[in-house]
Amino acid sequence: MAQRVKIAKLTEAQLAKVQDLEAELGTWVVAVEPQFRLAELTDEQLRQLQAVERELGVILLAYQSS
Numbered sequence: 001m002a003q004r005v006k007i008a009k010l011t012e013a014q015l016a017k018v019q020d021l022e023a024e025l026g027t028w029v030v031a032v033e034p035q036f037r038l039a040e041l042t043d044e045q046l047r048q049l050q051a052v053e054r055e056l057g058v059i060l061l062a063y064q065s066s
Helices: 012-025 043-056
Strands: none
């Protein structure tokens, strides 16, 4: 079975830290389990990913396959 990205289970202290960061940044932050490493995309690959995001109306996360 393929591994899936999972939302991180945070302690109250960790959650408070993330909420402080959200307040400071003025944006939402999602914490996921560190099972995968984010992909290092070239500028062209990033443009392609962003174009598909706009087309589909979603947010895409690119992770290394291994």
